Amino acid sequence: MSGSRPDLELWPIGNCQVSGLIDDGGALVWGCLPRVDGDPxxxxxxxxxxxxxxxxxxxxxxxxxxxxxxxxxxxxxVTRLEAEDGSVVEITDFCPRFERSGRMYRPEAYARIVRPVAGVPRLKITLRPMRDYGAHLAETTHGSNHVRYLGGDCPLRLSTDAPVGYVLEERTYRIESDQHFFLGPDEPFTGNLRAELRNMEEQTAKYWRLWVRGLATPLDWQDEVIRCAITLKLCQHEETGAIVAAMTTSIPEAPGSDRNWDYRYCWIRDSYYTVQALNRLGALDVLEKYLAYLRNIVDNAKGGQIQPLYSVMGVAELEESFAPALTGYRGMGPVRVGNAAYFQIQHDCYGQIVLPTAQAFFDRRLLRMADESDFASLEQVGEMAWAMHDQPDAGLWEFRTRQEVHTYSAVMSWAACDRLANVAGHLGKPDREALWRDRASQVRARIERDAWVADGDGEGGHYGASFESDYLDASLLQMIELRFLSADDPRFLSTFEAVEKELRRGEHMLRYAAEDDFGLPETAFNICTFWLIDALARAGRTEEARALFTTMLAHRTRSGLLSEDMDFESGELWGNFPQTYSLVGVINCASLLSKSWNTVR
Structure with missing residues (x-):
């Protein structure tokens, strides 16, 4: 992105409070304060x-x-810049995160250290934060060792041992020793800047290395899985436990498509998949924080309807508006703030609350296991799943202009009833277990009756994406993961065959092929391609699955990550970045396809 054409060759940094995206030339080009859904x-x-x-x-x-x-x-x-005269500098970027004074230190701040490596490097610094979504440059005042950036809701202070005048005037000057920059809240930096930032760098590295050491990674593709796991954790707002779908807003799903959405919020669905993937790796800290967030969401709903998404602070109303001062990614506006999907009806969210919460009744590793009072609250969510299992909704793809009874939502409702029965049995509540088992059976019967699309001769068929029509979507492949069907069930195999024939485009997979609110889909949805890989492996086509997985990994950015969508002709990445859905796909498929650790022991 160092040239005139932005792209998604971006490198996330963060500390679970703030995050930033560094481009391929070492420039910080995206960062919101005081948190991920704040002013960029x-x-x-x-x-x-x-x-x-x-x-x-x-x-x-x-x-x-x-x-x-x-x-x-x-x-x-670490970004290494080299000049034609042999001069070299290295820029180290991080957001501090480590335990200090008995709590996690994760300031709303970016730390940067510039180190001369060779020759006599000459450097120019451009630091121009903005406010009000790009409407105004921040006003500045300064002292001998700091610059204040004022205006808006989050005034900032740059503390540095670099020459402040050169920074303010953007003059090129010689770098003859390490220089340190700490951009954070507008308050004096205490202590020796050089010593403190070096200590922060060391302690932050130690924190992450210890966190990674606790992951149960597959044998194969360890580096790929570790990078995705770190990035998923960066997408959690630790203060509340919320997990955002992506760090960005309004990167279009396809060129000029107007499919520009703000993903800096917590979707119940996306978060379910994130904690599910991290659970496979044993990262229980993310699950524990997220369960606390869910408990607050359920409490505030008071037994009523759960929204598909909330802010990281649990705010329900996310009014969608535009940021006119920003022209958009490659000029492809609009830039949206907020997301109107918050008032949509999406019934799959009830199952996506029950499934991760159910683990808390069984997993004795957790610091706080769920108890009978939690079960009472969870049953309220189950009641909504039961009541809504056969009611129309916008579906997981969030159609804005139509509603149907979507099969995926119904299967999620079945899963909610099924898991509540498991929990009731575990808690020694036979009456409640029987109730939820019966409800699960009734939901299953309804799905079998209304979602099955029979062939003309009545001998075969497949599941459809909704009860009202026979079109297909990739979410039908999730029936195995949700344990609604087994991988060798003829009904799944026939459905897989139909979905693959209808939606596969070479090495990619569409969400659906039918026209939606914005026309025909123009790009593949990356998580659906990973669902395809998963289905191939479970159907016994393992070598094909591994080959396709290798191909998908080759499409990652140099930072090892993926966005939401991909052009199925050119392979170019589109959509918000980094996308939790897509990173989940890497982890899940690597775990499924990897050789066992027993092969090297």
Missing amino acids: VFCRLLNGDNQADGVWRFELAGQVSASQHYIRNTPIL
């Missing part, structure tokens, strides 16, 4: 042709190359 003070990514504003960039005089890597098993990024 760094908004270059969505600022069209305006390369100067909303960015924090280091430019090496005579630069000829840039290369990047994460410090192993951390989200600490």
Whole structure:
């Protein structure tokens, strides 16, 4: 992105409070404060042709190359800039995260350290934070060792040992020693800046390495899985436990499609898949935080309807508006703030609350196991799943102009009843177990009757995406994962055959092929391709699954990540980034396809 054309070659940094995206030239081009759904003070990514504003960039005089890597098993990024005269600098980017004074230190701050490596590098610093979604540059005042950026709801202070005048005037100057930058809340930086930032760097690296050490990774594709796991954790707002779908807003699903959505919120569905994948790796800290978030959501619903998404603070109303000062990714607006899907009816969310919560009744590793009072609250969610299992909704793909009884939503309602029966049995409540078993059976019978699309001769058929029509969507492949069907069930195999024939496009998979609110789909949905890989493996087509998985991994950015969508002709990534759905797909397929650790023991 260091040139005039933005792309998704981006490197996330973060600390579970704030996050940022660094481009392939080492510039901070996206970062919201005071949290992921806040004002993007760094908004270059969505600022069209305006390369100067909303960015924090280091430019090496005579630069000829840039290369990047994460410090192993951390989200600490190192960018190496090289000049034609042999001069080299390295920029280390991170957001501090480590335990201090008995609690986690995760400030609303970005730390950057510039180190001269070779020659006599000459550097120019451009630091232009904005406010009000790109409408205004932040006003500045300064002292001898700091610059204050004022205006808006989140005034900032840059503390640095670099020459403040050069920073303010954006002058090129010689870098003869390490220089340190801490951009955070507008308050004095206490302590020795150089010593403190180096200590923060060391302690942050230690925290992440220890976190990764606790992961139960598959034998194969360990680096790929670890990078996805770290990034998924960065998508959790630790203060509340919420997990956002992505760090960005309004990167279109396809060029000029107007499918530009704000994904900086917590979707119950996406979060379910995230904690499910991290559970496979044993990352229970994310689950525990998220369960606390769910308990607050359920309490506030008071037994009523659960929304498909909430803010990271649990706010229910997410009014959708536009940010007119930002022209959008590659000028492809609009840039949306908020998401109107919050008032949609999506009945799958009840199952997606019950399923992760059910684990808390059985998993003795948890610091707080669920008890009978939690079961009483969870039964209220189950009651909604039971009541809504055969009612129309917008479905998991969030259609804005039509409603049907979607098979995926009904299967999720079945799963909610089924898991509640399991929990009731575990708690020694035979009457409640019998009730939920009976309800699960009734939901299953309804799905079998109304979602099955028989062939003309009545001898075969497949499940359809809804009770009212016979079109197909990729979510039908989730029937195995939800334990509604087994992988060798003829009904699943015939459904898989139909879905693959209808929706597969070479090495990619569509969500659906039918026209929707915005016309025909133009890109593949990456998580659906991973669902295809999963189904191939479970159907015994293992070598084909491994080959397709390898192909998908080759489409990742250099940071090892994926966005939401992919052009099934060119392979170019589209949609918000990094997308939790897609990273979940990498983890799940690697876990399924990897050789066993027993092969090397």
